[in-house]
Amino acid sequence: MKIYRSPDEINHPFTNSCVTIGNFDGVHTGHQQLFATVVEKTKTTKGTSIAITFDPHPLQVLMPDGIKLISTYAQKEELIEKAGIDVLLVIPFTREFAKTTAESFVNDLLVEKLGVKELVVGYDYAFGKGRSGNIEFLRKQGEIFNFPVTVVDAHYIEGELVSSTKIREMVREGQMAKTRIFLGRNYQIRGTVQVGKQRGGKVIGFPTANLKFNEEDLVPKHGVYVTQVVYGGRCYGGILNIGYNPTFDEKQLVAETHIFDFNEDIYGKPLKVNLLKFLRSERKFAGPEELAEQIIKDVAVAKQVLQEHAVELVMSCSDQTE
Numbered sequence: 608m609k610i611y612r613s614p615d616e617i618n619h620p621f622t623n624s625c626v627t628i629g630n631f632d633g634v635h636t637g638h639q640q641l642f643a644t645v646v647e648k649t650k651t652t653k654g655t656s657i658a659i660t661f662d663p664h665p666l667q668v669l670m671p672d673g674i675k676l677i678s679t680y681a682q683k684e685e686l687i688e689k690a691g692i693d694v695l696l697v698i699p700f701t702r703e704f705a706k707t708t709a710e711s712f713v714n715d716l717l718v719e720k721l722g723v724k725e726l727v728v729g730y731d732y733a734f735g736k737g738r739s740g741n742i743e744f745l746r747k748q749g750e751i752f753n754f755p756v757t758v759v760d761a762h763y764i765e766g767e768l769v770s771s772t773k774i775r776e777m778v779r780e781g782q783m784a785k786t787r788i789f790l791g792r793n794y795q796i797r798g799t800v801q802v803g804k805q806r807g808g809k810v811i812g813f814p815t816a817n818l819k820f821n822e823e824d825l826v827p828k829h830g831v832y833v834t835q836v837v838y839g840g841r842c843y844g845g846i847l848n849i850g851y852n853p854t855f856d857e858k859q860l861v862a863e864t865h866i867f868d869f870n871e872d873i874y875g876k877p878l879k880v881n882l883l884k885f886l887r888s889e890r891k892f893a894g895p896e897e898l899a900e901q902i903i904k905d906v907a908v909a910k911q912v913l914q915e916h917a918v919e920l921v922m923s924c925s926d927q928t929e
């Protein structure tokens with residue numbers, strides 16, 4: 608996939624471009640249908656499939672408290688590439704850009720820069736100043752500039768609309784099985800392994816790889832999860848705690864994973880952790896011994912869950928380690 612980080616980097620229109628536009632936070636099953644439609648259309652026209660997205664997410668710029676994201680920008684890029692899109696145009700989103708009129712977006716960007724031959728948007732899409740670039744507007748522009756507009760219907764799973772907002776709620780509630788169905792993959796957190804309080808291995812008997820959360824990260828329900836850990840081109844089973852370690856009166860929120868059958872120093876290394884199942888809430892224990900006893904029980908339950916999902920886990924692993 609060819610990535611342009613600004614419209615200025617594009618100096619000639621593409622062949623038979625079929626374009627879709629969106630924020631695509633989470634690249635969920637609804638977004639995936641848009642990409643599939645674009646890719647399918649360009650197969651018949653031998654054209655170029657193009658996705659336009661924004662970075663940062665417009666609501667991070669426009670809302671006073673920002674917004675918590677399901678996927679990082681890097682993950683979004685990877686997932687769009689996996690969806691088979693040829694060209695990704697990332698528009699740096701600023702308050703200035705937000706003033707762009709819908710007319711200018713269509714004329715200057717879609718028609719002139721990209722040479723749009725077909726546009727694919729979701730059922731509720733609207734963009735530009737005051738959300739004036741709605742579907743009715745796009746259809747009219749399409750008639751003027753000769754590009755048909757395909758509107759992809761809302762995607763429902765078991766009667767529920769799939770949306771980034773709903774998925775954020777599920778993650779906050781620790782509903783990992785439902786999140787998996789709506790996303791079309793496991794919910795994943797990522798980060799670089801940080802040095803912690805050096806208690807995990809020495810005091811408790813369970814070393815944990817610690818990841819910190821950033822300001823814009825969505826934080827799943829605090830507590831203990833069964834996980835699949837992707838590290839160094841391999842997948843491992845693991846168990847994760849998200850919280851403040853109340854047993855030790857800590858003040859910083861961390862996501863700590865004990866990786867099964869693993870014994871390496873991975874400080875400073877990138878780690879991806881798929882959250883498979885919420886097991887229990889974080890608790891304050893009388894001391895490290897009681898906590899260790901509970902973790903031994905948690906590990907046994909986690910291994911049982913991993914065993915039950917062994918086949919799916921092997922399949923999802925091969926998809927993530929290339």
Ligand SMILES: Cc1cc2nc3c(=O)[nH]c(=O)nc-3n(C[C@H](O)[C@H](O)[C@H](O)COP(=O)(O)O)c2cc1C
Pocket residue numbers: 803804805806807808811813815817831846847848851852853854855863864865888889890891892898902905
């Ligand atoms: C599976 C698992 C469950 C945990 N559950 C709790 C808990 O309920 N309460 C708590 O205070 N800490 C819990 N912890 C966090 C430990 O307190 C933490 O791993 C330990 O303090 C080591 O911290 P360190 O990595 O900074 O050295 C849990 C850790 C793991 C791996």
Ligand SMILES: Nc1ncnc2c1ncn2[C@@H]1O[C@H](COP(=O)(O)OP(=O)(O)O)[C@@H](O)[C@H]1O
Pocket residue numbers: 800801802803804805806807808809813814815816817864865866867868869870871872873874
């Ligand atoms: N099985 C394992 N799971 C997680 N981390 C491990 C494991 N084995 C070794 N490690 C290493 O040990 C570190 C964690 O040790 P720990 O005693 O919890 O210290 P810290 O407080 O710095 O997290 C990890 O960051 C990693 O480098």
